[in-house]
Amino acid sequence: MQDLRAVLDRLDAAGRLRRIAEPVSPIFDLASVSRFAQLDDTLSHDVLLFERVEGAELPVVANLMVRRENVALALGIEPRDLLAHGVRALERPIPPVRVERAPCQEIVERAPDVDLRTLPICQNSELDGGRYITAGVHITRNPETGARNIGLQRNEVHDADTLGIWMAPTHMRRHYEIVEAQNRPLPVAIVIGVHPAVLIASQFRTAFDEDELPAAGGLLGEPIETVRCVTCDLEVPAHAEIVIEGEVLPGERHPEGPFGEFTRQYGIERPLPVVKVRAITRRRDAMYQNVLSGKSPEHPMIGALGREPSLFRAVHAALPTVTAVHMPLGSGANMHAWISIKKTSEGDAQKVGFAAFAHQDLIKHVIVVDDDIDIFDPFEMDYALATRVHAARDIFVVPRVRAVVLDPAAEEYAVGKGTVDKMIIDATKPHLAPPGSFTMADVPAAALARVAAHRARFFGGA
Ligand code: MN
Secondary structure: OOOOHHHHHHHHHOEEEEEEOOOOOOEOOOHHHHHHHHOOOOOOOEEEEEEEEEEOOOEEEEEOOOOOOOHHHHHHHOOHHHHHHHHHHHHHHOOEEEEOOOOOHHHEEEEOOHHHHHOOOOOOOOOOOOOEEEEEEEEEEEEEEEEEEEEOEEEEEOOOOOOOOOOOOOOHHHHHHHHHHOOOOOEEEEOOOOOOOHHHHHHOOOOOOOOOHHHHHHHHOOOOEEEEOOOOOOOEOOOOOEEEEEEEEEOOEEEEEEEEEOOOOEEEEEEEOEEEEEEEEEEEOOOOOOOOOOOOOOOHHHHHHHHHHHHHHHHHHHOOOEEEEOHHHHHHHOOEEEEEOOOOOHHHHHHHHHHHHOOOOOOEEEEEOOOOOOOHHHHHHHHHHHOOOHHHHHEEEEEEEEEOOOOHHHHHHOOOEEEEEEEEEEEEEOOOOOOOOOOOOOEEEEEHHHHEEEEEEEHHHO
């Protein structure tokens, strides 16, 4: 059970798949219908399957990664177990196994007989510079060590066989820097239409040269089956819907952007590297997947599901009394980290704060709370900030740390371009607070449990 269509079957059985037969344009319309559904109470829980997209033969899956409940359903777990399940996958990875024949290669088109424009690639945000692949899992190898990396990057369609690429300043970009210095291209496979486990694994923050695909196997509980690409020595998930094989060319730059990003703002147009497509392989009846970025919660949700387990491991290594971490969607699931701890000493908050900053470049504001606060509930976070913080004592600022360029604050306001100030808020109770001094007032828990046990007496029904 490692293909996207099996996930859709499972969602369908649970009443969570909505098929849309009305034809839509891939230019803004598909995104707008998806966004409308996200904002509508009766539609926001559903994954969408657009059966007819103008100018393309293939259907499009949308809103797959908007709700934690649907991702949990795909993985066969409860939503509240997503963090622990991700941590377990990182700790107990299952290496992929290679197969010789794969559904993702039922149809093989090689250059020059490839045309990206036959795929239902969408234009999503109003000011986007063109059509963008937004759910493309990029697979590359470190040219020096051969180690595999998988990550999500955005690709603008430039023409029939050329894509733009914005490489986040992480592992794939490092691979490209190494080969570009030798004036060689970087082979890349862009995989579209995979099990959510692979999308989540693409957001795991593993060490450089530590393959993320075994962790995807850990999420699934079975090895990911891979197949060798038809034009290069990379392996891709065999059960993917579509694979674009290509090379990031050395020394080539082409204007790319703007693109509505996880920051809810546009990444500006800049000269960026290009991918020359060497082949497109796919299933005979392949499905394409579109992910909405910008104000939509979907793009940050994918990030949160991968980065939270990674962050948990990092801060838990620094302080074993960490109980949970959350990267809220409002911050793009990047800039804010909320961390709960069983506090055993003053200064615990600073320690996990520094561990979080060291682990992920984009984390800017860390709020540390006690473990009686539910960090997945913004209401409770407000409560902790309101009742447990003395600003002059509990806020720590680390000035002028290297920033990621997509952070709007880094571009406009930082002291020294490309840096931001980082902040830790210690919203924990004093370690030696007098017993009973922070007791939360509520009705007696035992009385509440008695009501629950006799619910029908008061409210009727079964
Ligand atoms: Mn990596």
